[in-house]
Amino acid sequence: MPVTSVPSVPMSAAQHVRADVAVVGAGVVGLATAWELRRRGRSVAVVDPEPGAGASRAAAGMLAPVSEVQYQQEPLYPLMLASAGAYPAFVAAVEEAAGGSVGYRATETLVCGVDAADRQALADLRELQLRHGLAVEPLPLRTARALEPALSPRLSAVHRIPDDHQVDPRRLVAGLLAALVAPELPTPSGSSATDGPDGGPARLVHDRATGLRHGPDGAVTGLRLADGGMVSAAETVLAPGTGLTDLEGLPGSWRPPLRPVHGDILRTRPPAGAPALLERTVRGLVHGVPVYLVPRDDGTVVIGATSREDDLDGISAGGVLRLLRDAQAVVPGVADLELVEAMARARPGTPDDIPYLGRVRGPEGDPVPGLLVSTGYFRHGVLLAPLAARLAAELVLGADPGADAEHLATTDPHRFDRPVEAPAADPATGFRTPNRSTR
Ligand SMILES: Cc1cc2nc3c(=O)[nH]c(=O)nc-3n(C[C@H](O)[C@H](O)[C@H](O)COP(=O)(O)OP(=O)(O)OC[C@H]3O[C@@H](n4cnc5c(N)ncnc54)[C@H](O)[C@@H]3O)c2cc1C
Structure with a gap:
């Protein structure tokens, strides 16, 4: 039986939602990330005015690490292959929780x-x-x-x-939504490294995030919503696709190139x-x-x-x-x-077609507590969703990424930041004055 309907949990205006993790964006990347976090025991709130209506709605759903190979994109290949390898287990877990098929076809x-x-x-x-x-x-x-x-x-x-297969992205999105709000997760039929405690049904907040909330120490503590409500969370994952450019409150007005x-x-x-x-x-x-x-x-x-x-x-x-x-x-x-x-x-799209996935750093180069980004998936977001979910969950949980450390180095969201310029010497004193990052 295919999963087709998109469940919704309506929110009354100006609520204050609390969760361990807030996820901005209910495209295939945000939903897969929220799902992985639920499976690893975290409570999750997913914020999106129109779940599944972005690029994920149009995608063909080709899982094509081989035919999508392009010249001079070598760093992307390991990401595509790792995620393609994770697909069968990812689909099986989503389908088990959602109670229906998401249209994965292992045809050539x-x-x-x-x-x-x-x-x-x-x-x-x-x-x-x-x-x-x-x-x-x-x-x-x-x-x-x-x-x-x-x-x-x-x-x-x-x-x-x-080895190039496909999934139906619309059914995958519907399946992830159903799996996220299911009252409880089925006991996993096969054990895997990601099977963990159930973080409970996710909250789907049908609203637009306008910006980030910050604590007195600069840590990100959640989101402000368009209707005046807010989400409080120890960790916030930004997965709004192209919508990243509109979010307010990014540290130091950081904006990675995204087109x-x-x-x-x-x-x-x-x-x-x-x-x-x-x-x-x-x-x-x-x-x-x-x-x-x-x-x-x-x-x-x-x-x-x-x-x-x-x-x-x-x-x-x-x-x-x-x-x-x-x-x-x-x-x-x-x-x-x-x-x-x-x-x-x-x-x-990013300049090198590789996503931005990692902890966001502040103007001084230190990670901003409580803030991750996961966007820029360009032509490969459906393929890369299981890997994106696993990497983000490892960062949120503070788990040793092991072999995934290499993937995280590739997806460093700050790789296009301009280097800090050498401070100019004061012509009067000859001393160099301290400079802020030009990021
Ligand atoms: C025509 C086409 C064909 C494609 N074919 C394939 C394919 O065959 N295989 C493949 O792997 N990839 C394919 N892709 C690429 C794939 O669709 C994207 O990489 C993927 O959907 C990105 O997922 P996402 O979750 O990051 O973004 P999106 O699906 O765009 O989701 C972002 C979500 O964030 C929400 N949002 C934005 N701003 C805010 C905000 N401020 N507050 C709250 N929510 C917000 C939006 O409403 C949206 O639902 C295709 C893309 C297109 C356009």
Whole structure:
């Protein structure tokens, strides 16, 4: 049975909620983090006016550590592989608590090229993927079409990627919400390192966080809410996607570089009575431009996605045109599908496409007690959610991160801070005067 409904716990105006941990943002990252914290015995309040309505609502849900490999992004690969490896156990635990399926499919992915240059580009990328120990197998077109008869007979290359899977992000969000508010968690059927005491049902606060609350010692003690209410918490995790830029009260007015990268995406389905178009995820390189088709259990096919750094928050007509045209070049039967939905959302992009996850430091470089950030997941937030949840929980609990220390070094949220400038010498005295950080 799929998890589809989003439970809500309405709050009356201007309440004061108390929890061990406050999480800003109920996208896939904030929810997975809150869930992990509940499983590790912490009470959690999750603040979001529209849970699941951000980038997570648009996402195709490809869990693609292999086909998402890009040149010069080596530090990202270990994060993607670690999170992909954590997915089966993560999904099993969420489904057990939520009482339904979140649409995880361990089917393989086929990556197709259309012209000779696409074939060469895929071959070059395969060299890189193989160098990193990733499995990518070229398939004769006839073999590929035996697996997926809907593929175009005019493809120039097909690569089979057995380890790239998918999940339905909308059902995952619904499942996480259900798991978070479940009265109690089922006794884990298999023991794992993360199975711990139950921190109790989470509070879902349907409101916008306007800023941080600070104690007299500068520690962050929770959140201020738009309706005048507040959340008190010993630890606050900021997971608001692109919304980080609007939050007030960040230490020293710190703002890591974060830009919206818009994506248009389509949902289609076969006409009534027609069979499913595809079984596997199909990705295409069409005259150098990527496109993908992700089939769900119910026959729906998600077609995505554009990548626009413009100011258009709505759906781009040109983007939709391009998606349908390119998808059809790879799978001609796309033209027979019913177009059910078009939507656009902004991915939270960082300069190196690596998220910001860690403790926030103050202007002097010391960690601000009670404050973590977890955003900037760009194209990989669904894939990275289990890892993001585990890393944030380890930081909140003060646990030894062990092998995760390397991941945390990669995601250091302050890696783009400008270095502290050397203080200028006073021309009168010749002494250097103490300087504040220019972060
Ligand atoms: C078209 C498209 C396709 C994608 N496909 C994939 C894919 O196949 N695989 C993959 O891994 N990733 C994919 N992504 C990327 C993925 O969607 C994002 O990386 C991921 O959803 C980020 O999750 P998040 O929880 O950080 O942010 P979001 O999902 O954006 O959630 C942030 C939440 O914070 C809330 N919020 C913001 N400000 C505040 C505030 N002040 N107070 C309270 N709440 C606030 C918002 O309401 C929102 O619900 C895709 C993205 C797009 C746009």
